[in-house]
Amino acid sequence: MHRAVDLTPAGHPRLPLLLKNLGLMLLDRSISAGCLWGLKKAIAHYMSAATCGYGPPSIRLQSARLWAGLTYKYDPDSPQTLTAFDTAIQLMSLIASLGHTVQHRHTLLQDVSDLPGKAAAAGCSLGRADKALEWLEQGRCLVWTQLSNLRTQLAGLPTHNEGLAQRVLDVSRQLENAGSRQESHIDMSESEKISAEDEARAHLELAAEWNELLNTVRSTIPGFENFLQPSPCSTLLQHLPDTGPIVVISVHEERCDAIALIAGLDEPFHIPLLNFTYKKAKTYSNALSALLVQKELRMRAGEMNMDDEEDTRIGLTGRVARPSVDNPLRDGVVVRNILGALWKEVVKPILDALGFSRLESSSETDFPRIWWCPTGPVSFLPLHAAGIYRGKDSDNILNYAVSSYTPSVAVLADRVKNDRPIDRDVSGLFLTSQPEVPNLPKISGTTKEVRLIHAKVVEHGVRVLNLEGNDVTVDTALEHMERFSSIHLACHASQDQNDPLQSRFRFHDGPLELSTIIRKNLKNADLAFLSACQTSTGKEELSEEVVHLAAGMLAAGYRRVVATMWAIGDKHAPDVATDFYDYLLAQRVEADGSGFDGSKSAYALHHAIQQLRQRLDNSEKSLLAWIPYVHFGF
Known part of the structure; x- marks a missing residue:
């Protein structure tokens, strides 16, 4: 292997692979022999492969992960540790931009989905919460950020310079395909050596062009100064909401942390979550998922009578192992115990560290807001409902703050940065119900829902349009989404977790796909109320990509989205x-005219949920009725 590396010319696209394989060989030997020298040489070869500037980015990413992991494990205080994780995260972003389809990008990301969390854990352990934040931002939600042009990714380039964008795409694909030949460099003939050297020179020229293209993009395209580079923490802190903090929750097998971003502070506020673990997060997520499957809460309930006798078999059944007697997630109290654990181990420690105080619902003081940005398995847990719902110690997050979610800090910061009034000509509300879509369960309640809303909105003189069933087609619905700033969709919805752009809302005449909505120029999009099922449910294997309809509607341009985690x-x-x-409507002022303002939608949902809670008790069935409603965005 040493000879193969020595015989391969500098710049040859297969050199990174040979360096990586040599590193693996040395690592195996050093582990078996306890040789520190071999470990150091292995790390050096991984570093060379990761930073060489040519060869397939996928091979360089594999090398960077090994470089970062070994350096952090055996010499965490080394300056190389931060550099190694920086390199790995940048290559991860590059890999995501090289795929031809969303499915391919997600397949690639699934193989490295643990990298952002591991990097963040290392950053927090080393006292660098700023780097942890940067790595989470650069390594998560990659596909959405490409599509929405919220960050400096390849997908946004054509609108600025189509020729430059096409060349970036072409060169990136050539770099990924380079080195696919499996020739050996040992015992080459003279002509083969010349051919290899020619290939190496050609690849060096390609790599040089790639670097030149990156420099051109970063220096000439406004907003692309950090193209394929992590956004520095200082940039992320420039545009934060002034009504409450953003709290990023990082979970990894090594440690769990909260990183709070507060307007006015010039650095992140780090809150170690000492009583929370990755294993606990997985346990809670799996238990909740199994319960929802058992209770058939994976689609809008339709004609199902939600007042039927409570199923006493509320615990885990079927193929899922039933919890032992001393398991805190025992039968009959799964939801309450998950919410209680989240309260004690995650949410309350964060509120205490941030200085939040309990407020009464009748208080004249506006509740502060808090934006949750969960990662990993916490993405599937209802942080907005964390609390203790029975006994003398009863308390919950709703007594302290109005909760919202954001897929990433950059998504919310972009909304804050570009906040502006909605054009008066399009300010208004478009409503539609789809109660009887062919081949799907009937959901008669949607008709009642939109008619009640329509009547109330008309009373206040708001510009509104309500179209039901086959009175609206997919094409006309898209037209109305351009003509009205806010929408309310009461219908069936389905999420394609393999290709989120094919997720859809079900209309009488066919599906309204997310990809179609994103292609529209919805520059005045304000509020989207998705009164459908599990519109904020993601895919476990891609938890860092936040693959669900709510995030997709934010990517399409909506500033705020009301969605559901499971069936309503x-x-x-x-x-x-x-x-x-x-x-x-009660918050409207005369200056609004006939317009519709969704900026208070988080408070509106908080109010609506509190009203529903007053009509219910704290049984498992009641908790499952109100918890699914969530708010995303500004």
Whole structure:
């Protein structure tokens, strides 16, 4: 292997692979012999492969992961540790931009999905919460950030310089395909050596052109100064909401941490979560998922009677192992115990560290807001409902703050940075219900829901349009989404977790796909209320990509989205919706004219949920009725 490396010319696209393989060989020997010298040589070869500037980015990424992991494990205080993780995260971003399809990008990302979390854990352990934040931002939500042009990714280039964008794409694909030949460099003939040297020179020229293209993009395209580079923490801190903190929750097998971003502070506020673990997060997530499957809460409830006798078999059944007697997630109290654990181990420690105080619902003081940005398995847990719901110690997050979610800090910061009034000509609300879509369960409650909302909105003189069933087609719905700043979709929805752009809302005449919505120029998009099922449910294997409809609607341009984590029932959905709009309409001022303002939507949802809670008890069934409603965005 040493000879193969020595015989391979500098610049040859297969050199990074040979260096990586040599590093693996030396690592195996050093482990078996306990040889520190071999370990250091292995790390050096991984570093050379990762930073050589040519060869397939996928091979360089594999090398960078090994370089970062070994350096952090055996010499964490080395300056190389931060450099290694920086390199790995940058290559991860590059890999995501090289695929031809969303499915391919997600397949590549699935193989390295643990990298951002590991990097963040290392950053927090080394006292560099700023680097942890940068790495999480650069290594997560890559596909959405490409599509929405919220960060400096390849997908946004054509709108600025189509020729430059095409050349960047062409060169990146050539770099990925380079080195696919499996020739050996040992015992080459003279002509073969010349051919290899020619190939190496050609690849060096390609790599040089790639670097030149990156420099051109970064120096000439406004907003692309950090193209394929991590956004520095200082940039992320420039545009934060002034009504409450953003709290990023990082979970990894090594440690769990919260990173709070607060307007006015010039650095992140690090909160170690000492009583929380990755294993706990997985346990809670798996238990909740199994319960939802058992309770058939994976689609809008339709004609199902949500007032039927409570199923006493509320625990885990079927193929899922039943918890032992001393398991805190025992039968009958799965939801309450998950919420209680999240409260004690995650949410309350964060609120205490940030100085939040309990407020009464009748208080004249506006509740502060808090934006949750969970990662890993915490992405599937209801942080917005964390609390203790029975006994003398009863308390919950709703007594302290109004919760929202954001897929990433950059998504929310972009909304804050570009916040502006909606054009008066399009300010208004478009409503539609789709109660009887062919081959899907009937959901009659959607008709009642939109009619009640429509009547209330008309009373306030707001510009509004309501079209039901086959009165609206997919094409006309898209037209109305351009003509009205806010939308309310009461319908079935389905998420394609392998290709999120094919996720869709089900209309009578066919599917309204997310890809179609994103292609529209929705520059005045404000609020999207998705009164459908599990519109904020992601895919476990791609938790860092936040693959769900709510995130997709943010990528399409909507500033705020109301969505659901699981099925909502026809009994409660109309009440939640009408209470929600009652609150928004009560906040209107004369200057609004006939327009519709969704900027208070987080408070409106908080109000609507509190109203629903007053009509319910704290049983498992009742908790499952109100917890699924979530707010995303500004």
